Amino acid sequence: QNAHEAPSLAQRVGRGELPPLAQRIGSQPEVITPLERVGTYGGRLRFGLRGSSDHNHILRVVGPQGLVRWDQQYTRIVPNVARSFEVSDDARVFTFHLRQGMRWSDGTPFTADDVLFNMEDVVLAGALAPTPPRYRAGGQNVRVEKLDAHTVRFTFAEPYGDFLAELASPLGQHPVLYAKHYCSQFLPKYNPNVADLVRAANAADWQNLFMARCGDIEIPSRWGNPERPTLDPWVVREPYVGGATRVVMVRNPYFWQVDTAGNQLPYIDELFAPIAQDVQSLVLEAIAGRIDFQIRHLDAPSNRPVLAQNRDRGGYRFVEASSVGGTNMVINLNLTHRDPEWRRLFNTRDFRVALSLGMDRKAVIETALLGEGEPWQNGPFENHPNFHRRLATQYLDYNQAEANRLLDGLGLRRGPDGIRLLPSGKPLRFKVDVIPTLQPEQVDMLQLISQQWRRIGVAMDVNPLERTFFYQRTSEGNEHDAAVWGGQASWVPGEIPQQIVPVHHDSRWGIPWVQWYRSGGAQGEEPPASVRERMRLYDQARATVDPDARRALMIRVADIAAEEFEVFSVSKALPTYGIVSTGLGNVPQAMPSSWYYPTPAPTLPQAWFWATPQRGR
Amino acid sequence: MLLAFIVRRILWTVPFLIAVSLVSFALIQAPPGDYLTSFAATLAASGDEVDQGRLEALRERYGLDQPFLVQYWRWISGVLQGDFGISFEWQQPVANLIWERMGLSVCLALGTLLFTWAVAFPVGIYSAVRKYSIGDYVATTFGFIGLATPNFLIALVLMYIGVIYFGSDVSGLFSEEYQNAPWSWGKVLDLLAHLWIPVIILGTSSSASLIRIMRANLLDELHKPYVVTARAKGLSEFTLLMRYPVRLALNPFVSTIGWAFPQLISGAVITAFVLSLPTSGPLLLQALLAQDMYLAGAFILLLCSLTVVGMLVSDILLALIDPRVRYQ
Amino acid sequence: MSVAVTDPREHRTAEQASQWKLMWWAFRRHRLARWSLYIVVALYAIGALAEFFSPFDPDAASARDVFHPPQAINFIDTAPDGSWTIRPWVQGHRLVRDRFTLEQSFVVDPNRKIYLSFFGKAEPVKLAGLFTIERRFLTAAEQGERFFLFGADRLGRDMLSRVIHGTRISLSIGLVGVAMSLVLGLLLGGISGYYGGTVDMAIQRVIEFILSLPTIPIWLGLTAALPQDWSPLTRYFAITIILSLVTWTELARVVRGRFLALRGEDFVTAARLDGCSQARIIFRHMLPSLASHVIASITLAVPLMILAETSLSFLGLGLQPPTISWGVLLKEAQNIRSIAQAPWLFIPGGAVCLAVLALNFLGDGLRDAADPYAQDGR
Amino acid sequence: MQAAWSPGEAEAAPVVLEVQGLAVDFPSRRGVFRAVDGVDLVLRSGRTLAVVGESGSGKSVTARAILQILDQPGRIAAGRVLLHRHHTTKGAAASGGAEEVVELSALAPRSAAIRAIRGRDIAMIFQEPMSSLSPVHTIGAQIIEAIRLHDRLGKRAARERAIDLLRQVEIPRPETAVDRYTFEFSGGMRQRAMIAMALACNPSVLIADEPTTALDVTTQAEILDLIRRLQASHGMAVMLITHDMGVVAEMADEVAVMRHGQVVERGPILDVFERPQHDYTRMLLGAVRALDRPSPRRLAMRAANPPGAPLLRIEALRKVFPGQRRIFRAAAPPVIAVDDVTLELRAGETLGVVGESGSGKTTLGRCVMGLFDGLGGRIEYVGRDGSQTNLLGLRESALRPLRREIRMVFQDPFSSLNPRMTVEQIIGEPMLVNGMLSGAALQRRVAELLEMVGLPATAMERYPHAFSGGQRQRIGIARAIALDPRVIVADEPTSALDVSLRSQVLDLLLDLQQRLGLSFIFISHDIGVIRYFCDRVAVMYRGKVVEIGETEAVCTAPQHAYTRALLSAVPHPDPRRRGLSGRHRYTEGA
Numbered sequence A: 001q002n003a004h005e006a007p008s009l010a011q012r013v014g015r016g017e018l019p020p021l022a023q024r025i026g027s028q029p030e031v032i033t034p035l036e037r038v039g040t041y042g043g044r045l046r047f048g049l050r051g052s053s054d055h056n057h058i059l060r061v062v063g064p065q066g067l068v069r070w071d072q073q074y075t076r077i078v079p080n081v082a083r084s085f086e087v088s089d090d091a092r093v094f095t096f097h098l099r100q101g102m103r104w105s106d107g108t109p110f111t112a113d114d115v116l117f118n119m120e121d122v123v124l125a126g127a128l129a130p131t132p133p134r135y136r137a138g139g140q141n142v143r144v145e146k147l148d149a150h151t152v153r154f155t156f157a158e159p160y161g162d163f164l165a166e167l168a169s170p171l172g173q174h175p176v177l178y179a180k181h182y183c184s185q186f187l188p189k190y191n192p193n194v195a196d197l198v199r200a201a202n203a204a205d206w207q208n209l210f211m212a213r214c215g216d217i218e219i220p221s222r223w224g225n226p227e228r229p230t231l232d233p234w235v236v237r238e239p240y241v242g243g244a245t246r247v248v249m250v251r252n253p254y255f256w257q258v259d260t261a262g263n264q265l266p267y268i269d270e271l272f273a274p275i276a277q278d279v280q281s282l283v284l285e286a287i288a289g290r291i292d293f294q295i296r297h298l299d300a301p302s303n304r305p306v307l308a309q310n311r312d313r314g315g316y317r318f319v320e321a322s323s324v325g326g327t328n329m330v331i332n333l334n335l336t337h338r339d340p341e342w343r344r345l346f347n348t349r350d351f352r353v354a355l356s357l358g359m360d361r362k363a364v365i366e367t368a369l370l371g372e373g374e375p376w377q378n379g380p381f382e383n384h385p386n387f388h389r390r391l392a393t394q395y396l397d398y399n400q401a402e403a404n405r406l407l408d409g410l411g412l413r414r415g416p417d418g419i420r421l422l423p424s425g426k427p428l429r430f431k432v433d434v435i436p437t438l439q440p441e442q443v444d445m446l447q448l449i450s451q452q453w454r455r456i457g458v459a460m461d462v463n464p465l466e467r468t469f470f471y472q473r474t475s476e477g478n479e480h481d482a483a484v485w486g487g488q489a490s491w492v493p494g495e496i497p498q499q500i501v502p503v504h505h506d507s508r509w510g511i512p513w514v515q516w517y518r519s520g521g522a523q524g525e526e527p528p529a530s531v532r533e534r535m536r537l538y539d540q541a542r543a544t545v546d547p548d549a550r551r552a553l554m555i556r557v558a559d560i561a562a563e564e565f566e567v568f569s570v571s572k573a574l575p576t577y578g579i580v581s582t583g584l585g586n587v588p589q590a591m592p593s594s595w596y597y598p599t600p601a602p603t604l605p606q607a608w609f610w611a612t613p614q615r616g617r
Numbered sequence B: 001m002l003l004a005f006i007v008r009r010i011l012w013t014v015p016f017l018i019a020v021s022l023v024s025f026a027l028i029q030a031p032p033g034d035y036l037t038s039f040a041a042t043l044a045a046s047g048d049e050v051d052q053g054r055l056e057a058l059r060e061r062y063g064l065d066q067p068f069l070v071q072y073w074r075w076i077s078g079v080l081q082g083d084f085g086i087s088f089e090w091q092q093p094v095a096n097l098i099w100e101r102m103g104l105s106v107c108l109a110l111g112t113l114l115f116t117w118a119v120a121f122p123v124g125i126y127s128a129v130r131k132y133s134i135g136d137y138v139a140t141t142f143g144f145i146g147l148a149t150p151n152f153l154i155a156l157v158l159m160y161i162g163v164i165y166f167g168s169d170v171s172g173l174f175s176e177e178y179q180n181a182p183w184s185w186g187k188v189l190d191l192l193a194h195l196w197i198p199v200i201i202l203g204t205s206s207s208a209s210l211i212r213i214m215r216a217n218l219l220d221e222l223h224k225p226y227v228v229t230a231r232a233k234g235l236s237e238f239t240l241l242m243r244y245p246v247r248l249a250l251n252p253f254v255s256t257i258g259w260a261f262p263q264l265i266s267g268a269v270i271t272a273f274v275l276s277l278p279t280s281g282p283l284l285l286q287a288l289l290a291q292d293m294y295l296a297g298a299f300i301l302l303l304c305s306l307t308v309v310g311m312l313v314s315d316i317l318l319a320l321i322d323p324r325v326r327y328q
Numbered sequence C: 001m002s003v004a005v006t007d008p009r010e011h012r013t014a015e016q017a018s019q020w021k022l023m024w025w026a027f028r029r030h031r032l033a034r035w036s037l038y039i040v041v042a043l044y045a046i047g048a049l050a051e052f053f054s055p056f057d058p059d060a061a062s063a064r065d066v067f068h069p070p071q072a073i074n075f076i077d078t079a080p081d082g083s084w085t086i087r088p089w090v091q092g093h094r095l096v097r098d099r100f101t102l103e104q105s106f107v108v109d110p111n112r113k114i115y116l117s118f119f120g121k122a123e124p125v126k127l128a129g130l131f132t133i134e135r136r137f138l139t140a141a142e143q144g145e146r147f148f149l150f151g152a153d154r155l156g157r158d159m160l161s162r163v164i165h166g167t168r169i170s171l172s173i174g175l176v177g178v179a180m181s182l183v184l185g186l187l188l189g190g191i192s193g194y195y196g197g198t199v200d201m202a203i204q205r206v207i208e209f210i211l212s213l214p215t216i217p218i219w220l221g222l223t224a225a226l227p228q229d230w231s232p233l234t235r236y237f238a239i240t241i242i243l244s245l246v247t248w249t250e251l252a253r254v255v256r257g258r259f260l261a262l263r264g265e266d267f268v269t270a271a272r273l274d275g276c277s278q279a280r281i282i283f284r285h286m287l288p289s290l291a292s293h294v295i296a297s298i299t300l301a302v303p304l305m306i307l308a309e310t311s312l313s314f315l316g317l318g319l320q321p322p323t324i325s326w327g328v329l330l331k332e333a334q335n336i337r338s339i340a341q342a343p344w345l346f347i348p349g350g351a352v353c354l355a356v357l358a359l360n361f362l363g364d365g366l367r368d369a370a371d372p373y374a375q376d377g378r
Numbered sequence D: 001m002q003a004a005w006s007p008g009e010a011e012a013a014p015v016v017l018e019v020q021g022l023a024v025d026f027p028s029r030r031g032v033f034r035a036v037d038g039v040d041l042v043l044r045s046g047r048t049l050a051v052v053g054e055s056g057s058g059k060s061v062t063a064r065a066i067l068q069i070l071d072q073p074g075r076i077a078a079g080r081v082l083l084h085r086h087h088t089t090k091g092a093a094a095s096g097g098a099e100e101v102v103e104l105s106a107l108a109p110r111s112a113a114i115r116a117i118r119g120r121d122i123a124m125i126f127q128e129p130m131s132s133l134s135p136v137h138t139i140g141a142q143i144i145e146a147i148r149l150h151d152r153l154g155k156r157a158a159r160e161r162a163i164d165l166l167r168q169v170e171i172p173r174p175e176t177a178v179d180r181y182t183f184e185f186s187g188g189m190r191q192r193a194m195i196a197m198a199l200a201c202n203p204s205v206l207i208a209d210e211p212t213t214a215l216d217v218t219t220q221a222e223i224l225d226l227i228r229r230l231q232a233s234h235g236m237a238v239m240l241i242t243h244d245m246g247v248v249a250e251m252a253d254e255v256a257v258m259r260h261g262q263v264v265e266r267g268p269i270l271d272v273f274e275r276p277q278h279d280y281t282r283m284l285l286g287a288v289r290a291l292d293r294p295s296p297r298r299l300a301m302r303a304a305n306p307p308g309a310p311l312l313r314i315e316a317l318r319k320v321f322p323g324q325r326r327i328f329r330a331a332a333p334p335v336i337a338v339d340d341v342t343l344e345l346r347a348g349e350t351l352g353v354v355g356e357s358g359s360g361k362t363t364l365g366r367c368v369m370g371l372f373d374g375l376g377g378r379i380e381y382v383g384r385d386g387s388q389t390n391l392l393g394l395r396e397s398a399l400r401p402l403r404r405e406i407r408m409v410f411q412d413p414f415s416s417l418n419p420r421m422t423v424e425q426i427i428g429e430p431m432l433v434n435g436m437l438s439g440a441a442l443q444r445r446v447a448e449l450l451e452m453v454g455l456p457a458t459a460m461e462r463y464p465h466a467f468s469g470g471q472r473q474r475i476g477i478a479r480a481i482a483l484d485p486r487v488i489v490a491d492e493p494t495s496a497l498d499v500s501l502r503s504q505v506l507d508l509l510l511d512l513q514q515r516l517g518l519s520f521i522f523i524s525h526d527i528g529v530i531r532y533f534c535d536r537v538a539v540m541y542r543g544k545v546v547e548i549g550e551t552e553a554v555c556t557a558p559q560h561a562y563t564r565a566l567l568s569a570v571p572h573p574d575p576r577r578r579g580l581s582g583r584h585r586y587t588e589g590a
């Protein structure tokens, strides 16, 4: 095989610091077909990080190198770390074949033992955290076996069709997350003297030390230790730790992907992420041309005019991150409101229909969304296989008269100031909770809606809350009247359809039902029959492998949801735009935008390259 | 005796700091939820989803499900042994995170303090002595414009101007090559070259207020009979001013020293945030917002200690410059 | 026997001016202070009668007018035939928007003149929630027409109306905080300095305690303790009070320092011997000596209080839209987009400056009026 | 002009300072007030010009105008002030005898030229020494500053010189006193510190504005001696502003009499004393003589109405000021200001207190007012209803009603008046807070009180700083009598008043005494005033009462050696007896 490598690595090989390329990538590297053409080596890719809780941004660029991944179109699950996989017909047994000669970033071979270590000693042992439900089915943990040095088998007690999608999601990387030879030293099972290490590192306990050194999927310390061996295209040089001002990652000499010409990926030498605390300074960095690729943090519509104006100065173009479906803002009335009177009202379908008809969606879109958008309720777009017309488009017209008729029909008389009165005589006035810092346009939209609802005699107050308060109040406390949240959804495997079935803490229309579902009926409140039915169908869908069967089940869930019309919203979720430097090649014009995908990792940044060498110093 | 006084004050700081730590711990915990709630909220806000089961497990591991006093005790007993605990967010010992940042913060605060005094003193004296002169009006107007503009807005505008018109970056405290370099002369010079921008941003409003305070207090002293006496001795107006009325007008200045420092540090938080300064401000803010309580607690405790020292210095100086107050 | 020795050179006039009168006379001579007083009164009038002074509903959004630039008023209306009349009007603008970049621009529409009228009719509103008015200070002559003297914001809302409405909250609730911290600072600082001893010790420790806590956790902690279902305005009021609970300490320390020095003065002793109550000694005799300092620190505290919410909003606290205050307006303007494309959104900052400067010069005037040494000067 | 002074008599001594047609204006709301109106003065080398005159006649303003340190908004409206530098010892040495006349009035008040003259050529002692010293610098620092400003002297040398100066002005223990603060000094000590400061650079011209008002006669005599010595050795010209005709007689070579801003008479001392031309001068001298003997009115009053039962009984009173704790140095030794004083004040009687400066008179007065804690002994006060209360250890609230009955006149009029209140408010304050009067009635009463002490009603709306020293003192008196009290502790209440006014004020007090049965504790160093006004007198020395008795008895047959020394130092208002008094000093143990 005539493989090629980056000049810097070639030098190191020449100096004898590294084994030759063939030994590093083994015999079965993944061959990537570049999007546009075979690239050239060099340069660095700059993207902006924020100082806190932005570790997933690194993940999105580096990619969650799990056993499998989504393809670029977000339609198919393809092998990744695994060379190939097989799924049994009953969707209970999953066999993964690993790559021969593949190595961790420090040169140690990667084998089935690593998978076993990850699963048995860490995940299933619950050593650090309880086993995620993702690795359970039918109330039992998955069984993991090593068939040979390069083959592992996962066996579930029950059918579990969504398992591959779960593995492809950024949360499903556990089976190949930790290098056994390195991380096992922090487990008492492997290292009886772990206490010494703990003391030397000034850590609280071995768990803490393990987390600090080896990280975990969703915590920043995953990027905090340059020593930790990984399977990623770039490895940490300057870590993401508290107070860091930048993160630098350099190419992994053992990375296991090559292009069609046999060049080892990644093309780009270095990831360089300056840390800005404030979004506005990120905008400035972009304008100044100090950022080569960025979607996250910059994608608010309000930034777009400035970014557009400065495209030449910053030397970037826009890249579209198209939404998978759904909407940017779902209004969730709290159907499980603590006050029975409100609960009764919110649970009245006609009331919700009236509110939906009472919104002048066109005006809101025109004003708050800069004219971009289309009236929409919920669910995937027209071109998506899961598209559900009724759910998406019912009650979209602006029809004050009908809304008033419905409300009058519910016996809600208007009081002296034009606000309707509840049966108890209280004015019909409720609050909608929103996080103002998150998507600022939500507040604007709500303000406009509030003015529109006033005309049908409904008083709504916008209640902006800091995000922790919001979360506490709406997702944990169930203390809200109503709340808004984003609702991008296409109901594909791995993604939670929280707006049509209340199974997640973002289903703010029925939090006690979520608790009931998650606790298996032990906590929360038993939901009504229609919700229970949807929960059942959803569980069934998750167990199903066959895409068509699964889709049919999800459509049934959507049918019920459309009938119930529990949540409603304003406009289609619009594509957001990121910026990408004009000199960067192999970057698609558009990419799906989703956490489960997660943007842009499946577009393979490791195959991006600098077409114009002067950029990306 | 001064020594006894200082010793008494220092002894007093111990229970004081304990009380402060208790209250600040309570304040950190006052917002609803805990680190994990905010962790989940933040991730959810970025479009990332978080695993609920993990949260529960972590909550237990961090002891966040324990009663307040138990948690406090866990923390403070560690602190007393020099162990500030672990930052939840970064999984690192807090002590590793704070020192360098705190050092830079102190640098910045010191710079700002010097700048403020260097500006406020002469200008304040000038505007008192030449009351209602053009210079006085100019100083007043500019001062108030500075005061009426949020610091971070100035920062933002400066950054914008820097980028658009000069193509240069005004944020941060170090050039790229020095960011993670070990300390050296070059790095110090680099720091100084970057420090002046935040110093000016932070210093404008505080110098504006000091100017006004100086002016007000000086105006009160300028006509006192003892000033005339001094004038009759043949002192030059300048020496006269400095030695007599200014010295008395210093009283409020000195009273402020006590908290100028910690306040500069905590007041700079948002500016530092906008300018992405590697000072303690942004980290403190994150820690607070994220309810990363040991980290936040350590910062607060440090700031409190600074205040206590500042107060001590301020009290001693107060006694030095005004014998009427001496140990009353 | 009566001993009356009078100095014949001192002409006697029948009326004797009281100190207040003297101060008022002295104040009147201070031209800038007088003008500042007018401005402050005008601002308060505008704030109180916001509905009357603002041409439009401050919340009325309009898609057509997003980021509409400010228009200048013309007073002379020239007809095509060259004749002219005096009638206020503004030039109409047309919106052009780029679908892709969402960038928009307004081009002057030379054929459109929007005529304005003073005291014209407009949609009836409730004035300060009390009674309904139909007329506005300045509106479009034709109902339904819009014009933007201060430009429009991202939702096409009229900035002029918003600034006018913001006056109300910023100059009322915002200043309540100043007043509260003033009262607390004077009272506790005064007591501490006047009595000294244990009281002083206790108060000083409290002050140190409060001062030593960094402000941000206090804000976060205390505001978090506020019930979430309060209306934004109530919450804001409470936050203001919380702010003042922190800010009084600085004044108190200074007051204490000065009181310690002052309380030994003979004139204070004299007041004691005159039988003045302690409150009177503190407020009538000692405090006036601090008048300059107090006035200065009030004028300094005002902008901080008005703007406190801009910092608070960084933490997701503070006053939130839809409530309007100058701080909220400024906070909404705090982004690169406004700086680059809609600088008129910073007009509220100008309003803050105007108010603060006016208050400051007013304070200067008061200070001078109360300064015996400045009585006859100038 | 009055013809009292004929140029032919001009002495050979060269003219050092000349004031020609000086006029000073104070613009005010009611128009321009001309405080000094065409004053001509001449100061000669080695000679003393005494300026006497009515309180408020513009003496201090003239003095200040010379140095261009007028208070705002005062300004020199006309006239010239000329300094003949070549006639001064210093100037002659500097200029080598060449003629050098500096027109001070033409120099800008802040110019370097005039600064070089202030303090060095012309030094000034201010009238109100108690307020004229910086409260935050030590006495020493202020003197050293004056020394080093004009003489190139090392720090140590300057300090030595400061100590020496303090010693010369009779400050006890000057080595420690240099490091003390103004507020630790008694009134007289401050005045002496002020004098030391003025003399620091051996000025050619000394303007002394009532330099001895707070000094007892013994100290006063020493100070006057000191000035005379300097005059002789340096040819210093002195402008001595004073109300004490004794001092004038003792010191002056020439006298100028001022009234209403003008010099109404001037001439050599003998001429003026023996052949006064102006009515005012005659009245002044008449008043001096009247003050030299007991007031006939008082004697008549006592005959008709002898003093009653004891009203105030002071027993073994003791006040110790703890030694100041200092930074970086050992604590100073404590000061026993009042040492086992036992006194008794009867109803309707006036008890004089005389004594050396710093002997604890003011402290005694303040103890009676209950202004100090940590006192030893008792102060028994008999209320109107005959009840007895020990004032010591009473709480502030319990003292308040008593303070309506016991009032005080402060030694330092300036600092005892709130600078930010108008005179109306100051005098009205006690009546207002005690709920006696308010509104227009209060204003009328204030006007009445002002008139009683010889101030016009227009004074009401002015602030204290715009008055002359004597006028302020009278404001203080008006405030004390406003409440119709039973006891007044008056601390040097008439020291700044001219003689005629002084007797009028004393008569006013007698009048009140008669009407209200008032009792006085009257602290003064002016033996004349004591004799005129007091029934009994207590003599204090170093915190102790060394002698107490009927005034006449004490004055004519003093028992204690200190009293004898005191009386021997009393200057006589007769220039022909100058230097004749067999003055001797008393030192304890001697």
Ligand SMILES: Nc1ncnc2c1ncn2[C@@H]1O[C@H](COP(=O)(O)OP(=O)(O)OP(=O)(O)O)[C@@H](O)[C@H]1O
Residues within 6 Å of the ligand: D026, D033, D035, D054, D055, D056, D057, D058, D059, D060, D061, D062, D071, D072, D073, D074, D127, D465, D466, D467, D468, D469, D470, D471, D496, D497, D498
């Ligand atoms: N700052 C001022 N503003 C207005 N008037 C003033 C001011 N200073 C002094 N005067 C007036 O000028 C006049 C002269 O005052 P001056 O102090 O010279 O009197 P004096 O002769 O020294 O009296 P005394 O013997 O009482 O000290 C007084 O009537 C006084 O009221």
Ligand SMILES: Nc1ncnc2c1ncn2[C@@H]1O[C@H](COP(=O)(O)OP(=O)(O)OP(=O)(O)O)[C@@H](O)[C@H]1O
Residues within 6 Å of the ligand: D183, D184, D185, D186, D187, D188, D189, D214, D215, D216, D321, D335, D336, D337, D355, D356, D357, D358, D359, D360, D361, D362, D363, D364, D411
């Ligand atoms: N606050 C104080 N602290 C320390 N020592 C003081 C204080 N006040 C007065 N003294 C000292 O007490 C002594 C008596 O002072 P006091 O003022 O009673 O004297 P006096 O008799 O009134 O003198 P004079 O006639 O000069 O006014 C002096 O030696 C003085 O230095």
Ligand SMILES: [Mg+2]
Residues within 6 Å of the ligand: D059, D060, D061, D127, D209, D468, D469, D470
């Ligand atoms: Mg005088």
Ligand SMILES: [Mg+2]
Residues within 6 Å of the ligand: D186, D187, D188, D361, D362, D363, D411
């Ligand atoms: Mg005295």
